[in-house]
Amino acid sequence: MRATIKDERMMKAWTLLFLRFGTGMLLVLWGIVRLTAPEAGAKVSQKYYAALGASDLAQTGWGAALVVVGTLCILGLWRRYSYAAQAVVLVSGALSIWKYLLDPFGNYLIEEGQILFFPSLAMAAATLVLIAFRADDRLALDAVLRRA
Known part of the structure; x- marks a missing residue:
C-alpha cells in the first residue's frame, strides 16, 4: 500500500x-569530555589537529560551545544558526582528517590507519542533510513553537 503524502512528511520529520539527535549528541558528548577531562581533548588536538587549541582553557571553552550547539541542534532551536555551527564543526573536523578518510587502513597516505574516523564523513553529511531539509523538520522545537 502506498504511503500518503502526510505519512511521508511525518517519516521525514522523524528521520x-x-x-538531529545523533549529530547533536556527538557534539554534546565531545563537549562533556572536553569539560571534564580537557587533557584528553588536548591530546587529540596535538595528535590530529596540529595542536590547535590544545590548552586546557581552550578545551574547556570549546567543550562548553560544543555542549550548547549540540543541545540547540537536538532541540531544534535557532536552527539557521545552530545547524550552521554544527556543520562548521563536523565538516571541518572531517576535512582535517582527510588522509584517514581517503586511507582508512593506512596503506598509502599515512603510516597507521584509523577506520574509527570514517564515520566522521557520515556525520558531516548528516549535518548537511539537516540544513538542506530544515523546512521539512516539523518536529524541531522552533517549528513547533511557530505553529503554536
Whole structure:
C-alpha cells in the first residue's frame, strides 16, 4: 500500500529528528569530555589537529560551545544558526582528517590507519542533510513553537 503524502512528511520529520539527535549528541558528548577531562581533548588536538587549541582553557571553552550547539541542534532551536555551527564543526573536523578518510587502513597516505574516523564523513553529511531539509523538520522545537 502506498504511503500518503502526510505519512511521508511525518517519516521525514522523524528521520530528521533522529539525525538531529545523533549529530547533536556527538557534539554534546565531545563537549562533556572536553569539560571534564580537557587533557584528553588536548591530546587529540596535538595528535590530529596540529595542536590547535590544545590548552586546557581552550578545551574547556570549546567543550562548553560544543555542549550548547549540540543541545540547540537536538532541540531544534535557532536552527539557521545552530545547524550552521554544527556543520562548521563536523565538516571541518572531517576535512582535517582527510588522509584517514581517503586511507582508512593506512596503506598509502599515512603510516597507521584509523577506520574509527570514517564515520566522521557520515556525520558531516548528516549535518548537511539537516540544513538542506530544515523546512521539512516539523518536529524541531522552533517549528513547533511557530505553529503554536
